[in-house]
Amino acid sequence: ALTGTIPAAGALAADVAAALDALGVDRALLEGAHECRSPITGEVLARTPEHTAADVESAVAAAHGAFPAWRDVPAPVRGQLVKRWGELLTEHKEHLATLVQAEVGKIRSEALGEVQEMIDICDLAVGQSRQLFGRTLPSERPGHRLAETWHPLGVVGVISAFNFPVAVYAWNTALALVCGDTVVWKPAETAHLCALGTDALLARAVREVGAPEGLHGVVLADRVAGQALVDDERVALVSATGSVRMGREVAPRVAARFGRVLLELGGNNAAVVAPSADLDLALRGIVFAAAGTAGQRCTTLRRLVVHTSIADELVERIASTYAGLPVGSPTAAGVLVGPLVSQAAYEAQQAALEQAVAEGGEVVAGGGRVLAEEAPDAYYVEPAVVRMPAQSAVVQEETFAPIVYVLTYDTFDEAVALNNGVRQGLSSAVFTRDLEEAERFLGAAGSDCGIANVNIGTSGAEIGGAFGGEKETGGGRESGTDSWQAYMRRATNTVNASGQLPLAQGVEFV
Ligand code: NAD
Numbered sequence: 126a127l128t129g130t131i132p133a134a135g136a137l138a139a140d141v142a143a144a145l146d147a148l149g150v151d152r153a154l155l156e157g158a159h160e161c162r163s164p165i166t167g168e169v170l171a172r173t174p175e176h177t178a179a180d181v182e183s184a185v186a187a188a189h190g191a192f193p194a195w196r197d198v199p200a201p202v203r204g205q206l207v208k209r210w211g212e213l214l215t216e217h218k219e220h221l222a223t224l225v226q227a228e229v230g231k232i233r234s235e236a237l238g239e240v241q242e243m244i245d246i247c248d249l250a251v252g253q254s255r256q257l258f259g260r261t262l263p264s265e266r267p268g269h270r271l272a273e274t275w276h277p278l279g280v281v282g283v284i285s286a287f288n289f290p291v292a293v294y295a296w297n298t299a300l301a302l303v304c305g306d307t308v309v310w311k312p313a314e315t316a317h318l319c320a321l322g323t324d325a326l327l328a329r330a331v332r333e334v335g336a337p338e339g340l341h342g343v344v345l346a347d348r349v350a351g352q353a354l355v356d357d358e359r360v361a362l363v364s365a366t367g368s369v370r371m372g373r374e375v376a377p378r379v380a381a382r383f384g385r386v387l388l389e390l391g392g393n394n395a396a397v398v399a400p401s402a403d404l405d406l407a408l409r410g411i412v413f414a415a416a417g418t419a420g421q422r423c424t425t426l427r428r429l430v431v432h433t434s435i436a437d438e439l440v441e442r443i444a445s446t447y448a449g450l451p452v453g454s455p456t457a458a459g460v461l462v463g464p465l466v467s468q469a470a471y472e473a474q475q476a477a478l479e480q481a482v483a484e485g486g487e488v489v490a491g492g493g494r495v496l497a498e499e500a501p502d503a504y505y506v507e508p509a510v511v512r513m514p515a516q517s518a519v520v521q522e523e524t525f526a527p528i529v530y531v532l533t534y535d536t537f538d539e540a541v542a543l544n545n546g547v548r549q550g551l552s553s554a555v556f557t558r559d560l561e562e563a564e565r566f567l568g569a570a571g572s573d574c575g576i577a578n579v580n581i582g583t584s585g586a587e588i589g590g591a592f593g594g595e596k597e598t599g600g601g602r603e604s605g606t607d608s609w610q611a612y613m614r615r616a617t618n619t620v621n622a623s624g625q626l627p628l629a630q631g632v633e634f635v
Contacts, residue, residue: 126505137227141163144322149329151325155171155173157175158175159175159314159345164229164463167502173317175346180346181311181353184342184344188280189307190339192307201255226455228316228318229316232455232462235418236455243295246295246588249299266623268622270620272620275304278362282362289423290315293366297387301612307340308340308342311354312345320343363387364389365386365389390599391523392549394424394551396555397540398439401562403556407439410581412450420508423552429530430540433533433535440489447508452496477524480519484513489511491506509528509529513530513531523549553574554580555578563580575595588604590606591607
């Protein structure tokens with residue numbers, strides 16, 4: 126642990142205040158009963174309002190009111206708004222990264238990386254604004270044509286998680302805006318400042334390009350008031366990122382009103398390490414995926430499935446790498462592992478380790494709290510490696526902390542079965558130099574996850590690919606390829622230029 130890295134009281138709050146000013150956040154929004162705390166020190170950084178269900182209702186009304194005008198703006202012109210937003214994000218990358226770092230506790234390069242992801246999706250969305258294409262299809266009837274046309278959907282409600290407080294909103298919003306939708310955002314309760322900073326830049330872009338006001342709204346609501354967004358019939362799509370528990374609450378409510386959902390829920394990601402793997406490369410991939418972001422990514426590596434013949438060697442190498450991993454304030458140079466987000470997260474991490482031991486596991490490295498004296502209100506832990514005799518109950522759960530469970534296998538079929546033997550299905554990886562194993566892992570009988578990688582860890586996706594997972598992860602896809610289609614509605618058109626009225630399937634009528 127890097128003692129002496131914890132910032133002096135008030136230092137973070139001062140940096141945050143300067144960043145909020147530079148981003149143009151309205152000071153009236155920095156008053157209220159909600160305490161915005163930093164997991165780096167536990168201190169209160171700022172205060173924000175607590176929006177009610179009535180506030181949510183007004184934000185939805187505004188977005189609903191702005192929709193008809195925005196829908197009529199040609200898509201490439203809508204792209205100009207996203208282009209300007211991307212430019213402002215580029216200009217203010219450091220300021221927004223300061224907020225991400227302060228509210229989530231990410232190290233600087235990861236906080237900057239998160240803002241870069243927003244810039245990248247803006248670039249992608251601007252290009253997409255000229256490619257919202259439908260297909261034309263041959264008709265079975267002479268002189269007829271079949272086509273599909275994509276239209277704007279309406280209001281998109283975005284619910285986001287604490288750990289990617291700005292990127293996930295941008296994935297949704299950059300695409301939703303070019304698709305002609307308007308957006309209401311309910312950020313995580315722990316990331317109000319990130320939300321206000323991000324929204325201030327979008328507001329500036331809206332003003333500069335002359336887009337309709339009301340196009341975007343932020344509601345600083347807790348999960349109870351946030352239900353108003355879920356239940357509102359004017360919200361055509363609810364895109365919700367967070368835990369499986371949240372998805373279980375949100376999805377049935379939206380389904381009950383026949384709304385659409387896009388769910389990005391928890392993961393329980395595994396990497397298979399085969400005997401042929403390049404262990405130096407695997408080690409780096411494993412350590413970044415398991416300990417990076419203090420284990421608080423949806424794609425964090427939580428299960429390592431290692432061939433019996435190399436398990437001891439690999440575990441020993443991970444443990445010795447962990448022993449040298451700098452844990453401390455993410456604002457300090459050299460630190461790679463920052464804090465857990467809250468005391469509750471720390472308690473869940475401790476409980477999981479106890480349960481693992483009760484289920485026959487052995488904690489080989491890490492797991493303990495550090496820096497408790499220097500930062501009594503913050504929760505820093507050493508990343509843990511735990512050998513498990515089986516994929517028991519604790520291994521089946523996503524504990525949002527840096528704990529990697531190690532399991533062993535003898536045949537590749539066993540490895541795939543372990544990979545797939547949990548309820549979540551987000552990310553997965555295989556480290557191998559055996560082409561057949563790699564292809565089997567990627568094949569239909571291989572990994573059942575939305576992300577399946579070869580010789581690279583489970584985390585750190587690029588925005589060009591569609592992102593999301595299967596099973597309890599919720600089935601949604603965001604970001605690249607055809608994910609934009611989730612933000613539009615499709616009409617199938619049959620156009621008859623024949624002057625006759627032949628019926629399909631040869632049906633005869635009047
Ligand atoms: P969380 O489920 O506690 O909260 C996520 C968001 O949902 C918050 O904004 C919260 O206020 C809101 N929420 C919760 N219940 C709600 C309800 N009934 N109605 C309306 N809103 C509600 O999750 P978290 O602790 O913030 O984030 C960590 C979780 O998110 C992990 O499970 C992680 O795997 C997951 N996650 C998934 C992805 C992905 O793309 N699959 C990305 C990031 C995080």
